[in-house]
Amino acid sequence: MASSMIHLNPMARGYTYKPAPGETGKATDESIVLAFHQSLPSYNETTLHTLPAVAVALGLSHVLVKDESNRFGLPAFKILGASWAAYRAVLTALGLDDKQQATAATTLMSVAELGSIARDRGLRIVTSTEGNCGRAVARMAKYLGLPVRVFVPEYMSEATRQKIRGEGAEVLVVKGTYEDTIPIIRKEAKEMKESVLVLDVGLDGYEVVPKLQYFVEGYSSMLAESDKQVPELTGGNAATHAVVPCGAGSIAQAVAQHYKAAERQAQHGSAMVIAVEATTAASLKTSLGAGQPTLVPTADTIMNGMNCGSLSTLAWPVLSQGVDASVVVSDQESHSAVEELKSSGILAGPCGAATLAALRRVCADPRARSALALGSEAIVVLHCTEGARDYLIPS
Template sequence: MASFIHFNPEARDYTYSAPNGAEGGTAESTVLAFHRALPSYNETTLHTLPPLAASLELSHVLVKDESDRFGLPAFKILGASWAVYRAVLTALDQVGPDEWDGMTAAAATTRMSVDDLGSAARDRGLRIVTSTEGNCGRAVARMAKYLGLPVRVFVPEYMSEATRQKIRGEGAEVLVVRGSYEDTIPVIREEAEEREGSVLVLDVGLEGYEEVPKYFVEGYSSMLAESEKQVPQLTGGKPATHAIVPCGAGSVAQAVVQHYKGAERQRQHGRAMVMAVEATTAASLKASLEAGEPTDVPTADTIMNGMNCGTLSTLAWPILSQGADASVVVTDLESHSAVEEMKSSGIRAGPCGAATLAALRRVCADTRARSELALGPESIVVLHCTEGARDYPIPT
């Protein structure tokens, strides 16, 4: 790999405008109200790391810690719960996609309670089908459990048995597909088409399938709404100037770009830069930015397995291509070192979450990157640590 950083200077002037003129703050308040009504809602911690910030000559380094979200070790339940809720409502003909535009938070979250939705869905014989590399499938299964619906989760053969067992622990049926995550997609789409009552729930946009992935992106806005409130409490009232987020297929990176580059956010807090982190084994965003078009890449084993996606979401690409300021690629060894560094600061991160710290160290060690990304003594950087600690083979 010739370079581990690809800069996207056009993103500096990008402003995200929500479809149909819907303001980002209104949409975020709707989703946050929904999450607050679910069992065991918790606002996750935003840590501050003053020694790290000082060593990197930055104002603040903050870590949004998603290691315990609704009792699960990752942020995915935010997107999965909202996506399943809306997908099942739609399957029951309770609401059409356009009906949500402009709907207030109160109206949206009282449309039908989770209990009532589950009862109606069971009466219709609905079931959820999904595919996953780990955290997303478990999160979808948890929401299906809230609704009392059966769920089938298709997984690639390289997924560890321990991860499969955690998904089964949510009441899901786990089915193994030979090959990579990408190989599960045609299998699951056929399953959903052929079996009556199947509701397909995926967090990646595909040709002819973009409505439900959009709900995942919307669901992640609760994390960002929380963070926006928490940052000034730790910085003397100042907002974030930079955000670093894992990429993978692109859905959470899309959510972060839409938030920080949103018109309303810019009016209130100014423009922030967004860096997307990728593993060396699956740098599809970097390849796509370099090519100027969506570009698939071959994948290989990595401890950052939640980011091991060789194909970008069709929904994410238009946003990332315009609004991501850089793709930063990190190695397994760098990610592992970041896991250990976060652990020493009391943060229980997994390799995908800690990759954001690895990316920060990489760009701060590069003089050109610091300049291109405007990283300096006034910078307030939020690292989105998307998963908690888990077992993985230690790289050498």
């Protein structure tokens, strides 16, 4: 361990991600999913910014920021996973998710056609959220023309609830935390046969959507775009490091799978993956230290999208082997990173800016820096997963 704020995971250096039996190869998955996203209304390829001054200050070759502040008109990356997951979940509910549709982009049913069939069957979508994911699922339900119920914890702000309602969703407030919403939506999905449950985490008793990695596969479009963009900014070189927020773990799992995939390593060599969490919700760092998934108590943080006390049961096997370092940062560090990115014209929220804070932390620690090969040839991609939003500035 380099410091109390950093956990190094040396075993990840030799890790190669290989799809489990029954999964298709990731390169094929990425092309299929990207084609799906390109078919949706208002598809846009998000910007990859360069931070030359930060790279010079930290002694790195390039520091790049994949900016997810405007994805399909929403201020976060979640719509990528939510749209693909909801699409595939509805296909499955209708008995239409056969092998041909799963392996060839040309055979994917259009969203309009799928929505028409689903409406005739009276289907509706049910989900639970702490923020961006619920809004993203609601947006996909709107694309499909299906009703959607979104269960939220009572601490969610009214402004956030209104944004979800603005997508046409019915919002139901549950007393307690996010975890308290889970048994309620499970019961509804079980009792109401027309309800299609869509969640972005793997839970005991609910693993159908995550097991097939629908959310994780959905995030691959962001990574496919980035792989194309990075060489354009670096003289033809690929990324050597990726920094990604880790809440429940799905986006970090997607990044680890992508950068540790056998095909990518054969073409570009291995890349380091650094996950960042809030000091108040360090479930991955704690779990890596314990060698097993570990539930941790959480507290309020401006990085509320990362305020998760447990990891997805399906993300853990990849994270435990594929994440090279887990870093925790404070609210103050995240806020400072928000301001730093703003000065460079990048409007980030605290979760997205936390990646820059994490990079600064590991570069300031000689042992971590050496172990992670953060030298003059390093090309680092920061995955800025959310745009600017209101939050209480830490004192």
